[in-house]
Amino acid sequence: MSCSRYEIRFSGAGGQGLILAGIIMGEAAAIFEGKQAVQSQSYGPEARGGASKSEVIISDEPIDFPKATSVDALLALTQQACDKYSKDLKEGGILLVDSDLVKKLPKGNFTVVRFPIINTAKNEVGRTIVANIVALGAMVALSGIVSRESALKAVLSRVPEAFVELNRKAFETGYNRALEARG
Amino acid sequence: MSKKVAFLQGNEACALGALYAGCRFFAGYPITPSTEVAEVMAKELPKVGGAFIQMEDEIAAMAAVIGASLTGIKSLTATSGPGFSLKQENLGYACITEVPCVIINVMRGGPSTGMPTGPSQSDVMQAKWGTHGDHPAICLVPASVQELFTETVRAFNLAEKYRTPVTVMPDEIVGHMRERIVFPEPGELPVINRTAPSVSPQSYQPYDTSFGDIPPLAAFGSGYRFHVTGLNKAQDGFPTTRADIVQAEEERQVRKIENAVDDIVTYEEYLLDDAEVVVIAFGSIARSARYAVNAARKNGIKAGLFRIITYWPFPDRQIRALAERAKAVIVPEMNLGMTVHEVRRCVEGRVPVSGIFRVDGEPISPNEIFARIQEVR
């Protein structure tokens, strides 16, 4: 109910690195921008597969309820996640989906952005494993809730030296592709 | 100088709080959703010259913690519902022998295996009544990552000060969520260390009440030789069945905590001065409640929040006082009605008390609480 409260949800299948994407988003806000942020997740018993979500709430004021209630921006990397987790996407919210994997979109008045996130990671960046960072770059671009610089700093502070360039490329590619796809 | 800031998970903050308090021994057994506490301790303890051991089961972990604490080392274990059940046997042992230690119980759904990744608040009664026999209990229920750090420090302080086991029980949401945490500098938070005996080893008795209700505990290996047993014992630590001694010792153990409730009991009052509808909540659900109270205020309803931080001893006096002026009390909790009974006991019928209960693995949302506030106003 605080007007500055912004809710982001990363959803997909377990093992896609969405929890890490949420953590990095939270770090960008809480450490690099001095905002309040809460990240939480829910997942099933499976270590891999199954629908999984990671939520980040960002605000200028202390955050009470740590879970999303009315989602401002939703990422769905699988159809199952899109079906399961799009119910509380708010009117006028942002819906980012992987265009290869999510064919059926929920009804509602959303800003829908579609591009092949996983394939972009695989073909343009070079490694499927950084799909989460591609998605993170895209969410940063679309939500505008943290700056591009803060988010990139948060990404790079998390990765070992050898993977800095790969992750930088993943982030930038996601960021740019999202803006192109939104038009 | 700017303080060190991090974006941390509750369980990680808990482990770092333990280290801040001077904890140098951890024994545990893996269990969701508490395992991160063990993982951080496994990584950090060797760096500070402490010891970590993963035991063969929960019972053994609790046993090892008591053994280590008896050598004078601040000791910790972490678990969740089913593991907490297994620990009750040796938790009772720590109670009767008055060995300081801290138990983290990250609450998940139950009974039994229940919902390992789902949040719950249904172990609060187990924290007091889980082990057989009569004993006092101290149980802290933090609501944020920062508070999980500071309450873990306080748990060690209370354990050492009152010579007793202390449980810290975040619900799964608090244990697993990540938030910004500002690390206190060394010395910023008080750290209480164990009182060493002032008498010679020859005249030392482990339960010598001439030092009051909390006799000093010597450390094994420090030159003091004494006996520790789970049997009812006399002041010298040896078993006795003498009725007067057994009665007096049990009463002393309960009294030492009862007499200290003002020092131990902590809570947060939010917009309670003129509140007609009082929400009493703890852990992550207190955060839902605060959100709902703010919404109610915006709608012109005089609502307020009483947030329990120390669950045991229960804040009887404070809740009784609230009942004098409130028109209605709401108790939302992630169980099928536990705190609500304690609240009803305290208010003694002066005001209607209603509960909102969920055990489906979902938190109670601000909307549910707000709707109830509107109903009972």
Next chain:
Amino acid sequence: MGFDYEKYIRPGKLPHIWCPGCGHGIVMKGLIRAIDALSLDKDKTAIVSGIGCASRLPGYMDFCTLHTTHGRGVAFATGIKMARPEMNVLCVGGDGDGVAIGGNHFIHACRRNIDMTYLIMNNNIYGMTGGQFSPTTPFGAKASTTPYGNPDPPFDIAKLAIGAGATFVARGTAFHAAQIEKLLIEAIRHKGFSVVEILDSCPTTYGRRNKFKSVVEMMNQLKESAVPVAAAEKMSPEQLEGKVLTGVLYKENKPEYVAEYGKLVTRVQESMAG
């Protein structure tokens, strides 16, 4: 003057609570002589036990003593040893305590090879609760919960210990009193988890139900059934039928847990220092 046992016993604690003819007192004396021979520092020695008749032993001993919960003695002892590696840690208990309710702790302490000595007084019965069958009660024997004879096959504690990874395993009997001391001296000196099983007598709850006329008969059975390992090598399987091997049954040197953890701590701290 004979051996001065009372030097190691807390003043005023004798006579002990064990029944007439119970071998636990004989074992405790062997332990005291071993401690004396090794000159263990009383202030730096912890004696830990679980629950049961045998587990009452630490209460008599003038050391740092811990009488814990049923079966858990070894787990408490593990905490002491990890927190204070310089302490000598001895754990004592009976068969039910050690290999029934405490069986999990027992096998894992063996596996871990943590430096302590576990003395198990095996009298084949739960004495303190009145004579229920234990995991070492012989097949067919009578106990209060096997009134028609025990249908439940027993453990061989020494074999269990060896299988689980204990690095020193010995067996003696309450009859062979002088040997108890020798086995314990070697066990305590051993760096690693050492198990000493002493076959013991419970005339009150086992002997009477199983047609032993007196404790003397039980002692005679211990005497006759025990075969030292060296002697057994020269005996045929037929001759060994119904016998139990005594002496040091197994010994090996393997990395010890507390020492290995200490190395890990040094390694971590060195890497932090640069």
Next chain:
Amino acid sequence: MEKKQPEIKIIEKYCKGCHICVEFCPTQVLEMRGFTAVVKNPDACIACMQCELRCPDFAISVTK
């Protein structure tokens, strides 16, 4: 020179009367009197120490 006989001391309040010392003494030095072991034939003692070693009740000490 006269051989010094071992001295056998029995602490009566510790003895529980189990018979072990009496039965396993190779030279029949001890006997039961009521519920307590007593020294019957001190001259026969060969100081083998078996009674002291085997007494479960800390009741016997033998001084050579």
